[in-house]
Amino acid sequence: MIIMKPTATDSQVDAVIERIQSVGAHAHPSRGEEVTVIGAIGDREHVARLGLEGYDGVDKVVPILKPYKLASRQLKGDTRTVLEIGGRKIGGDHFALIAGPCTVETRDQTLDTADAMLAAGATMFRGGAYKPRTSPYAFQGLGQEGLRLLAEAKERTGLPVVTELMDARDIEAVAEVADVIQIGARNMQNYPLLSEIGRSGIPVLIKRGLSSTLEELIMASEYVLKEGNEAVMLCERGIRTFETAYRFTLDLTAIPVLKEMTHLPIVVDPSHAAGRRALVEPLSLAAAAVGADGIIVETHPEPDEAICDGPQQLRVDAFDAYAIKVEQASVLAGKLPFGAAATQNAAAAQTTA
Ligand code: PEP
Ligand code: MN
Numbered sequence: 001m002i003i004m005k006p007t008a009t010d011s012q013v014d015a016v017i018e019r020i021q022s023v024g025a026h027a028h029p030s031r032g033e034e035v036t037v038i039g040a041i042g043d044r045e046h047v048a049r050l051g052l053e054g055y056d057g058v059d060k061v062v063p064i065l066k067p068y069k070l071a072s073r074q075l076k077g078d079t080r081t082v083l084e085i086g087g088r089k090i091g092g093d094h095f096a097l098i099a100g101p102c103t104v105e106t107r108d109q110t111l112d113t114a115d116a117m118l119a120a121g122a123t124m125f126r127g128g129a130y131k132p133r134t135s136p137y138a139f140q141g142l143g144q145e146g147l148r149l150l151a152e153a154k155e156r157t158g159l160p161v162v163t164e165l166m167d168a169r170d171i172e173a174v175a176e177v178a179d180v181i182q183i184g185a186r187n188m189q190n191y192p193l194l195s196e197i198g199r200s201g202i203p204v205l206i207k208r209g210l211s212s213t214l215e216e217l218i219m220a221s222e223y224v225l226k227e228g229n230e231a232v233m234l235c236e237r238g239i240r241t242f243e244t245a246y247r248f249t250l251d252l253t254a255i256p257v258l259k260e261m262t263h264l265p266i267v268v269d270p271s272h273a274a275g276r277r278a279l280v281e282p283l284s285l286a287a288a289a290v291g292a293d294g295i296i297v298e299t300h301p302e303p304d305e306a307i308c309d310g311p312q313q314l315r316v317d318a319f320d321a322y323a324i325k326v327e328q329a330s331v332l333a334g335k336l337p338f339g340a341a342a343t344q345n346a347a348a349a350q351t352t353a
Helices: 010-022 044-049 107-120 144-157 168-177 191-200 214-226 254-261 270-274 277-289 316-332 340-352
Strands: 002-004 026-031 036-041 058-061 083-085 088-090 096-100 124-126 161-164 180-183 204-207 232-236 266-268 294-300
Touching: 002 010, 010 026, 010 036, 088 096, 096 107, 096 316, 107 124, 107 144, 107 294, 107 316, 107 340, 124 144, 124 294, 144 161, 144 168, 161 168, 168 180, 168 191, 180 191, 191 214, 204 214, 214 232, 214 254, 232 254, 254 266, 266 277, 270 277, 270 294, 277 294, 277 316, 294 316, 316 340
Parallel strands: 096 124, 096 294, 124 161, 161 180, 180 204, 204 232, 232 266, 266 294
Antiparallel strands: 002 036, 002 058, 026 036, 083 088
16 A cells, blocks of 8 residues: 655656556555555565655555455545445445335336335335345346336436346346446355456445355455446345344444445345344344444335245335434434435425425
């Protein structure tokens, strides 16, 4: 990690970058408000031998001892990554409420849910077109048709779309609709897929594997960052433990600990951890209060009729109240309001007017 002086000029930064590249290493500059920091990824010995300390504009050269480099908190000092996706921010002071069905089923189900999410003040819309199912005999998602419905939902509401990519062969089709590509828990360690998304430059949400450590999760993000894609979010979605009273154990400790380890935004998925509706709100409030940068939650107009994950999906008609509470919890943890109350109040004022 090469820390430039606050007074360093662009050409001094460029000279350091060129020197790093001249020995076959990769240079990842990140321009902060005060100083520019350049991550040099390559053979440690080669980079050390360059004597970058002596270059004009260089303050100091610090080795990053962690196995993850570009994701490491150290690389950005106190600055946290803030991503702007379709005009909605996440990270730092910004909280995102990402909501929608587990899977895209029908046009009405998709569009009704998207309309309701917009009205409740959610900031992004989720929905799977390609579904990772434990059973090969279970519904695998609508595929291309699902993507088309997501595109329609986006066009109508303006909400950015989060949808899963399972197979690199579908990346072009998914990229046409997705504002954020989701990497499911089961694919967290699919390294060729992660690298491909890294090269695509499309923002990505990486879900923690069922039995993965936090370090393994961050290493997955490193595969995307290494390709030059800095738009990465991590997601805690519950892990396997000995407990069987609920679907997975939501690891809330992971949120403050991940924030010590990385500058990337941290999202929580209470739905897949809970497995049942009654637990989703309390887990969401806890996640927001413990400092999550966002929540990704499942919701359906008629959960009892849902093709998959019905028992855990929030009812769309109960979502307004839920969004307000999540916003309050996130504000309690120091975030700016994401717009649930403002959106709902504006709509109410229009109805009375
Ligand atoms: C999902 O979010 O649709 C999903 C399948 O989650 P996970 O990969 O965490 O199981
Ligand atoms: Mn689901």
